[in-house]
Every structure is written in structure tokens, then in C-alpha cells.
Amino acid sequence: MARPRKSEPTRLALLQAGMALLTLKGYHGTGIKQILDEVNVPKGSFYNFFDSKADFVAAIIRYYGEQISTEYQSLKADVAHLPELSQLQLIFKSKVARRQADSPTCACLIGAMSSEIAQSSQVCQQALVEIESQWLSQLSGQFMQAQLQLDVRQDMRPEQLARLFYNHWQGSLLHYQVCDDVQVIITALDDFLCLVATEQGVINLKQTRVAVQVTEPTKAIT
């Protein structure tokens, strides 16, 4: 049901506060009351916006999905002059650097909700399916272009490569959470890209790494 226009700022505040807490504390570790207190919204009002906690979390998942899609487009525009595979490398490194600078964790809300709630909440599962589908579509496009540029192996479809990349990315974020070292995400990203790159692709990736280190020497993650 569409919400009254005047309520949008409150709804947005709830989504943003919920997003931050969910990523840190998970579904069951996050209380609605804590979010309401943070945003200064009475409990009754909450149910004007969302039917249930699961409905709220599904909305947060979709909101988070919009955020990362917008971020992806913006980061991609920054590196549009580079080959597609090198773009992918830099986009994901920049994502990590941003999380490291702005958030208490580099963990991914999609991964966290996939693990904790997907199989027990249909409404959250549906939101996750939608967001992953959008993500995979963007990644597939990127791999298709990288194949046309001969930087990526041709023996798999772009959709397969995108899924492999995304699975591995989510797994590397779990590894980061276990060892609390953001560098493992970067190392894993570089190693994975070498698995899918052609010889030419590997050379381009190395050149990009050198170029980024030269032009951004103070960046924590390169």
C-alpha cells in the first residue's frame, strides 16, 4: 500500500536506522524498540508503515539493494575509462574502502539476512531474491563486456561468471568477519579475478593495480 507522502522522511529514517542495526546485530539481535527509540517514533506509528518485523526487514533489504545499486553505478562511472574487468576490481575495492571508512563493519546485509532469515521468512526471502537478481544482472553485464574485451575466459556464460563472482564475494566477507582483517577481502578479490581472467586480463589487472597505487598512494586499501 502506498504511504502518504508526508510520512516518507520518517519511513526513510526507520529504514536507515534499521539497516545499520541489522548489519551489526542481525535479525534476531535487532529489536524494533531500539530502532524506534533511535528515530524517536512511537510503536503505534511503526505499524502505519510496516505490517510486521519481517515486512520491515524486507523493506530494508530492498532499500539496501537500491543503495548498493546506486553506489555501483557511481563507482563504475568513476572508472569508465578502464577495461571492464579492471573496473570490477576497482569498484569492489572502493566498496570495501568506503565501508571501512564509514561503517563499524564491512559485512554485507544481504549475506547476513540470507544466512539468518531467508529460509524462515518468505517475505524477506522474496526481497533477497529480487535484490540478488538485480545484482547478478549488473554483474553479468560487466562480465559480458569483459569477455568482449577478451579479458575474461570464454568457456562460461556471463551469468555463470557473475554467480561465481558473487558467491565468492559473499564467502570472502564471511572470512573477513572471522578474522577481522579487511585485507582478506582484497586478496580474495584479486585471486578470484585471476581465476577468470585471460592472460591479457591478468596483465590489465596488474597495470590497473600499479596505476591506482601510483595515483592514490595514501589510500588504505589498494
Place this chain on the structure above:
Amino acid sequence: MARPRKSEPTRLALLQAGMALLTLKGYHGTGIKQILDEVNVPKGSFYNFFDSKADFVAAIIRYYGEQISTEYQSLKADVAHLPELSQLQLIFKSKVARRQADSPTCACLIGAMSSEIAQSSQVCQQALVEIESQWLSQLSGQFMQAQLQLDVRQDMRPEQLARLFYNHWQGSLLHYQVCDDVQVIITALDDFLCLVATEQGVINLKQTRVAVQVTEPTKAIT
């Protein structure tokens, strides 16, 4: 501190009941009382075994780690006559088939706890580090042998390949949880192995798939 020998069956019952619930409901979704009721243990006794919920979960993680390590050795013995890369394929397919037959979910406790609790509980994080280290060591050995058999690319160290495999495996389990389709784990496994296999390795993997389909036609997952 070592526990009295006579208490071991109760401790084991607590670990087993906790393991099942944790995998299904996560850390915050699992109440100690629920586990105690299931095993018929009074609350006071619980603290004879474990100092806290986190301490209990850390013990469950280690117990789970022992289980999967034993399972791995047993499954490996069943396929010891095959090339190492084909072994890996069959071991992990068998793991999935077993979970599908025995458990309400194929999700992995290590992945679930990595996502939900690793960064907020030092004692759980330490248990996860230990278990992952054991796992990675086993996988590295498998990849080293597969490289010696020329079935796996030589441009990466076995430790790198093991980490890539494990990251991807954990990510594929998240994908399974989002779409509730066990087949995505199998497809992802096959696709990943093609990324690391040499031409000879790919041929061996295909031959193994055909052989397993011929000898085990009724198996749900091949």
C-alpha cells in the same frame, strides 16, 4: 577446565541439541532454555558445563568442526580410488546429499556463526578461526595432490585455491538459502571446479560425473 567423565553424555546431548537449533535459528534466535528443555537439563547444570551462551556456542562450533572433519575423512576414503579433484567434487556432493536427507536445512553452522556472531564474540570468533584453519589445511592438501596429478592449474598455491574454494562454497550455501533450491549448490560446485581445473582435470571431472550417474541412478543429487 576438564569436566567429570560421568557428565560427558549430558554435555554431548547439549552440544547436539544446540548444534541443530543454532543452524536453524541462529545465535540470537536460539534460547538456552529451549535447548535445556529438549535435553531435560536444569539451568543450574548448564553452568557446570559452560560459562556463558557464547562459551557454549564456541564449544558447539568446535564440535561441529570435529563432525565435518570426520565426515570429510570418511567420504574421502569412499572415493580414494579417484583423482583428487574428482574426489573433491564427490565429497562435497555427498555432503549436500547427506544434509538433504538428514537435516531440515543444508545451511552451514560455520557460515551462520561467521555472519552473525564472529565480530561480536571473541570466544566464538576464536573457535571459528580454529575450525576454518583445520578445514583449509585439509582442502589445501587436496588441492596440492590435484596439482601433482596435473588436474588443477599451477599458477596458484594450494592454500590460495583452498581459500577460493571455501569462500565460494560458503557463498553458494547462502545462495541456496535465498532460493531454497539445493541444486544451485551443485551447479556452483561444478562451475567453480571448472575454473580451477586444467583441460585434463575437466575431462576427469566429466568422467566422474558420468560414472557416478551410472552407478548411482537413484541418488537425488549427482
